[in-house]
Amino acid sequence: MRKHYRQVLRAQRKELTLWWLERMVATAQPWTEKRTLLWHNHWATSIQKVKSGAAMLQQNETLRRLGGGDFRTLARAMVVDPALMVWLDADGSTAKAPNENLGREFMELFVLGVGNYSETDVRQAAAALTGWTLDRHANPWKPVFRAARHAKGPETVVGRTADFTARSLVDHLVALPASHAHVAGRMWGALVSNENKPSASALARLVKAYGTERDTTALFRALFTDAAFADPANVLVKQPVEYVVGSLRALGVRPRDLPEKQRAALLLHTLTGLGQVPFAPDSVGGWPAGAAWLTTSAAQARIGFAQTLVRHADLGEIEKTAAKDRAELLARTLGVGEWGAATRGVLTAAARDPMRITALALTAPEHLVLR
Template identity: 30%
Template structure:
């Protein structure tokens, strides 16, 4: 696979940015990606969704007074808004000129997990998502403090039930196990005392706040230090621990390049991460620039998002309805805003089970034919696009090429490696007497494309 294509997929979701990387060079491309702006505007689909505790309480009162059918209808509407938010985010991912910010937002989304299914307030989930986007390239310690003080997180990890006289350890435990240090780098006493420090951190109007009647003000011992520590002081203490950089550098390497990163790299980049005071921007620049020079193709299984985005880009399916993409991601186990648990999507081999691989091949068949893939809910061709027009697909190829040059070009764009058997298979599909001027030439190349994207090799970058 062409190196620029490979890194376009890794730093985004398809090979769409490959020409930019080739033209600008990786360093300038990264600079432009980090400078990319985003809109702080609240999307229109959230206008009727509760945005404050007062609005939320009013809605709950309305639900209590409503009939069963009315209650179901209101809850259904909020589910529809959640689905609109998935489509909104997918559209951002595929439309950005420099998609690395969205790729990092998705990384943080799977690190600081908070799901709509548990939180059940769309605006809080949106706030959480925007916070991750705004701080995508910022400081890890600062972001950790901010995330812990979102309404979404205190609701998701049950800190609303963590009170002075009734301690709940969920948020305290995941702060250490999944967000910062990793298993084996803290004690059960740290979890228990951390929960006391987080007691009373509860829902607020714009963000989580401590409630005086619920908080615990007794001194605690946290990682060997004694005092009356609250959330920000606790995070400061955590980030003094030796193990803190390595959990994140391992996850970043896994997200972008290696399903199983070498421990030497985890340590090497982790040490640098500590040196730059947990600033994400220089860490990413160092990782990407240094790993770009290596031959790392074939080290990672594509997640469902990258799979479908690359397929759409290569098929020029720019009008495809993002809601259908959201549905496909859910089928593949990568439901946005609804990870299976606080650990998030595990990735790696879990993205290539026999069922997921079969689904991907079925989607490739149907999408190449401009049809939908859902068996339970039959979408019409018109529902494949947002404007109601039938989906049309085409593969870009050299109309002046012969069968071998066309096969070579597609192979270079799509696959990180091939062998003699695959070459013979491609030449069986696109024969030596292929006529690029023939009426069915586009269809013949589409058949070749479809065969290539159904190989195991296409599932790997």
Template identity: 30%
Template sequence: MTTTQQQLQHLYWRAGFGPTPGQVAAGLSPRQALRQLLRDSQQFEPLDGPAMRYAEPLPPPSDKRLAAQGRPQTAMVTTPDGTAQPATQGAGKMTAAERKQRNQAIRSAYYAMNTGWLTRMATSPAQLREKLTFFWHGHFACRVRRPDAALQLNNTIRRLALGKFPDLLLAVSKEPAMLQFLNNQQNRKQHPNENFAREVMELFTLGRGHYSETDVKEAARAFTGWGYNAEGQFAFRERQHDDGPKTLLGRTGNFTGEQALAVILAQPACAEFITTRLYRFFVNDTPDPAHIQPLAQAFFRSGYDIADLLERLFSADWFYAAAHVGTRIKSPVELLAGLKRTLGLQLANERPIIVFQKALGQTLFEPPNVAGWPGGRSWIDSSSLLYRLQLPAVLLRNAEFNVALKQDENDLAPNLSRADRTFNEPVKTTVQLAPLQQLLAGTPAARQPARLSEFLLQVPIRPENLALVRGDLRAMTTALLSLPEYQLM
């Protein structure tokens, strides 16, 4: 039987990025805490900042066509002082120095977006909105070289994360980053490209087994003409659209892309697919049909109301069952955001946060492929577990973090030498231990290690490990965070 504190911490870990000591000390019931989480996440605040902005416009779908209209496109580079300037030559004829400068500007923008979002995860009161944005970030996995397009997609997801799924699906489907990533700018009448249509059904809405190859071909025809303009906005190219009759999932009509999505959403299988994905993320890697079916049916009836579905899920008695508490492996991002949130952790230089993500196998804005991160037990192998267990000493005791990152074929500079990929230096941080001290106030010294473990760990600590938790508060905290049990939530 889980205690009220365990249930509360379980909710904060699953619906956000972990509890703060103050949240546990506040004494709310799980139901009161859920209402607070929902209230705090009502407002949408875009992720933005000067360092995240990158001035180069998206390449148009057809440079030749625009040039013929007298609208040549000028490539831009961002200088080290943050101002945007035209490249001295066309984008395809950049000098090596210009190309290097552009790549550095792109990388800097992505780093600012990454670290800015991780800080938002750790500090924002809108925990549920940020956690949902993180979930959809993996569900609608997209990796492009364009930080402006990637940030626009991320904010579209954030804005609609708790709304109606049809609105989210349509908006994401029209984002230039997604259209570029899944090749839909190449999807034209008489020459359809099926990539976008296939992933929409396989990964975004229905899952394998609920559509045919014919459905893919017909949906691809419906999405012909969908693209984007040089300003980074959706553009429908009517002359490239196939307006003939199409048969999709048993229905026939002269479907547009919007109508094709509506046909897909009319399938109850879609509600079950999305509910299952959310269940695996928020509850348990192993789906339970007895839990999922009623949720999926209510989700479908509600017009795919995401907030309503999550409120039902987090309010269910089974959500707090022992079988679901402390049974999910934290993803690298959840681990890092949780450490920052619990400890009020700040780094003097944010670059190590990127290094930690790359070493642990999950870098924000860089999913491995369109299927996103596999999750679950794939997060842990011999090297990543070692890095995970070293992190608390690195962050709380300025220990060195020594790692040679793997080559990344998708990186802007994919062929770096081992020396350039090696990180080996102390990480300067500040942590706020006063809230933990307040949480322990009134607890006898001999009982403090056990009390601290109840807050930091979601599973009971083994007696032999508890015996090793000694010293001052920093030492005890470091020891508990370095246990394998801290990897679970």
């Protein structure tokens, strides 16, 4: 029975991951899926502990549906999200035995940031979140509040004393100035630069756009229109999912059109080798960023991916283009502004072979970064 259970869970994880990758490649609105992946990393939750494909899908749909509106609405939904509750041991937290995991991570990672709360705040927040459990007979699971298991208030959390509920606790925390700066800073790190922090004036612009309505779409717009977004000094290394999905979209290859066995090998094995598989972040802190993706083993995985991908891609446009112009065509196809001198030399040497030059372009340093 245990063996069968593990097989079913692996099948759920595979199906769920391939479903999302197909959606990312096929969508006519890539920003929605990019934003959902961004929030998945922010509210990092792993199926390895949750052990329910349905619960992970429900969370994914919540992030997609609410990820462009009021952050308070999203935070209200996430604090009682079944997958997150299991991931952070909130299911079954009672007045007699409050579990601090959800309260701690909610403040440290999701809403406030390090240094903006105390250990007393963590304990008090844990008490405020007691009483919530899951109805596991429902499909998908449903959060259920049991008043008899809830700690009686009042609690004092980050400067306010009240008889908090999960909802009122969220409302209090997301209204704090520290929360506004934390959310803006996290999004800056994900979309502008993980290495260069925003200046005081840039952060102020972002917080102003986010506003008292906590408008995440306005925040994203402010990020994309900030001068720092286009500054060549700010370079982001593509996350493995971004790299794989972007390459598939550029070459017009849909996961569903690949033979089933090759689909798993090309996508799941590649992402495992690169270190980022959707629905399975490394920790509650999410995946690493920046140069952490540029390892020797990751380079080997990218080479194998590129060599396999070109065998399934329609390279007709490249084949009918003169060899001397193929490097420029691939730059436009892959969204690369300009090849460096070293890369251009390598591509020029391979230009007579459409498959070889395309595979090399897919592994070039210029294709691994977002500028």
